[in-house]
Amino acid sequence: xxxxxxxxxxxxxxxxxxxxxxxxxxxxxxxxxxxxxxxxxxxxxxxxxxxxxxxxxxxxxxxxxxxxxxxxxxxxxxxxxxxxxxxxxxxxxxxxxxxxxxxxxxxxxxxxxxxxxxxxxxxxxxxxxxxxxxxxxxxxxxxxxxxxxxxxxxxxxxxxxxxxxxxxxxxxxxxxxxxxxxxxxxxxxxxxxxxxxxxxxxxxxxxxxxxxxxxxxxxxxxxxxxx
Numbered sequence: 001x002x003x004x005x006x007x008x009x010x011x012x013x014x015x016x017x018x019x020x021x022x023x024x025x026x027x028x029x030x031x032x033x034x035x036x037x038x039x040x041x042x043x044x045x046x047x048x049x050x051x052x053x054x055x056x057x058x059x060x061x062x063x064x065x066x067x068x069x070x071x072x073x074x075x076x077x078x079x080x081x082x083x084x085x086x087x088x089x090x091x092x093x094x095x096x097x098x099x100x101x102x103x104x105x106x107x108x109x110x111x112x113x114x115x116x117x118x119x120x121x122x123x124x125x126x127x128x129x130x131x132x133x134x135x136x137x138x139x140x141x142x143x144x145x146x147x148x149x150x151x152x153x154x155x156x157x158x159x160x161x162x163x164x165x166x167x168x169x170x171x172x173x174x175x176x177x178x179x180x181x182x183x184x185x186x187x188x189x190x191x192x193x194x195x196x197x198x199x200x201x202x203x204x205x206x207x208x209x210x211x212x213x214x215x216x217x218x219x220x221x222x223x224x225x226x227x
Contacts, residue, residue: 045070054206054224062182062198062206064222077194077210077219084219086184086195090146090158090169097121097134099148099158109134117141136160145172153177159186167193192217 045068052064065085066078078084088101095111109121119136131151138144144160157172159165167186170193175181181201187194189210194217198206204225211220 052222052224054204062200062224064206077192077217079218086171086198088171090161092161092169097136097146099134107132114139170195189217 048065048067050063050065054062063085066082067084068082070081076083077087083100088099090097090099092098097109097111099107099109101107107123109123111119112122113120117137117139119139121134121136123132123134133149135147135149136144137147138160140162141160142162142164144162144165146158146160148156148158150156154174154176156174159168159170159172161168166188170186171184173181173183179201183199185196185199187196190213194210195208197208206225207223208219209221209223210217
């Protein structure tokens with residue numbers, strides 16, 4: 001079974017083992033969720049469910065949510081058709097950069113200029129209304145990285161896409177406009193890039209653990225700093 005269950009709980013896909021969230025549920029026994037929506041263009045079902053959250057002084061809160069889009073045949077760390085909050089991915093194709101943050105949110109950037117090993121990208125492309133700016137540093141080198149600066153002043157750092165980088169295109173850190181930060185630690189298991197932990201500016205760590213190859217290295221448990 002996949003999709004959305006009547007009681008508002010996330011329905012675990014048959015191809016995905018049960019995932020345990022060892023922290024505080026957002027709304028008690030009933031997880032917080034948006035209303036499922038169906039696209040009039042293609043009939044695809046989509047929804048988001050918030051499973052865990054942690055507040056932080058002055059902002060910088062952490063939340064674990066899953067989002068679903070039907071018809072997505074590609075498997076992920078949380079099952080076919082699903083993605084989760086801390087799993088964005090940056091990819092490059094020619095002069096275009098794509099950042100996929102959820103199953104239904106994609107940002108596109110086109111190359112606009114270069115200066116030495118620094119490449120600048122414009123967000124003036126169709127369907128991209130975020131107002132964000134993207135810069136690629138040390139282009140083509142093993143030390144390559146990207147910075148994505150939002151219209152609200154937040155900055156996200158992404159690993160580059162050089163073949164020598166173990167987890168290319170993955171989120172490295174995030175800082176909001178107030179200076180609250182989160183650092184992301186990734187490991188490569190087989191060919192799967194897995195998020196190992198997220199550490200905020202207060203030194204609090206959220207840990208992510210995974211199944212083995214018998215379940216395609218999918219996410220098994222998320223444990224917050226309270227245990």
